[in-house]
Amino acid sequence: MEKISNPFPVISYQGPDSFCDRQTETEKLLEAIRNGRNTTLTSLRRMGKTGLIHHVFEQLKNKKGLRSFYIDLYPTLSQAELIRTLAKHTLGKLDPNHIKLMRELANFFTHLRPHIQYDPVSGAPGIEFTLDAHFQAEHSLDQIFSYLERSGQQLVIALDEFQQITEYKEKNTEALLRSFVQGSQNIRFIFSGSHSSMLQSMFRDQGRPFYQSNDMMQLGPIEHEIYARFIVEKFAGAKRKLSLENAERILDWCRHHTYYVQLICNRLYSRDIRQPDEWYIERLFQEVLQENQPVYYNYRKLLTNNQWYLLQGIAREQGARQVMGAEFIRKNALGTPSSVQTALQALQDKEMIFEEEGRWWVYDVFLSRWLEG
Ligand SMILES: Nc1ncnc2c1ncn2[C@@H]1O[C@H](COP(=O)(O)OP(=O)(O)O)[C@@H](O)[C@H]1O
Ligand SMILES: [Mg+2]
Structure with missing residues (x-):
């Protein structure tokens, strides 16, 4: 396969060279692993959790007697699938001699x-x-974890999209896993997922099986200056000149949301322009929005009028505060506070908006920019 030469990956982790910063977070996760603690890692979708896990595992790659396993639970729908997935990505990788x-x-x-x-x-x-068909989840998990213990190695298992276990029809998964997680001598875990509130309540609520058992880590955006310099350097590495100001323009327009920043930088880099200027970058923003337009029109069809106007209102405020207030309702023709409440809940359930420090945002940055226009 041809080597990927764009320094701004948009799909998977491509190694430390194209990975920006996250030094503190990487060190914190390594420190927890070294000291026998498990960590719960949360953030908005597409902020960089999966990348960070792979980056941490990259640092552990050559450690003798230590093995790390990454498992994405998102596709799993039942305990049986959890068990098969777990087995495949841990047991199935213990020895290259298949x-x-x-x-x-x-x-x-x-x-x-x-x-x-x-x-x-x-x-x-x-x-x-x-x-x-007649497997018993507890018995099978017990066998998997016993086998892993017997390997005598220090193991690190990352369970990504961990909140998925709450979607299974079997409702005891949380409690079931907990006993193995707590009982494992030589296995450290990273639990990761985008449903911050759900994951936090799993690990914070008294009475929930995982109560107080983990370090909590909330991943925010990469620091503005570090990311801006990183972008400029990557362009300079290919003998292109992107000004610091223009790198910052990209960061601001993408609200520092990693995936969107990466996507714009990837597209800009692929254009082979020696010195992209402000005008060129602004045009690229508009081109990306235009490409996505059919998807946005489709959202329009799937939402009620009130949901759509609320979404638009939130996008235009760029961090809407009083969405139930008279002023916001009037400006966006939203009816009554209770109808806003209903629409707000619906948009939140669809993960189209999120709240942060009392302000509402449209989750998808590009959709948000398109709605503002
Ligand atoms: N520190 C980073 N530097 C550069 N790109 C990153 C970094 N972290 C994540 N990315 C990229 O951003 C995108 C989203 O990151 P990802 O780890 O998949 O987010 P999450 O798991 O939180 O949904 C991916 O394309 C990934 O390659
Ligand atoms: Mg992820």
């Missing part, structure tokens, strides 16, 4: 059956698991 590993696993497990599967894209072999 045949030997398979034999050992097959001997050890009762309801979990390993088999070799070839990746449809790369052709590389990997181990997948099937689970007998």
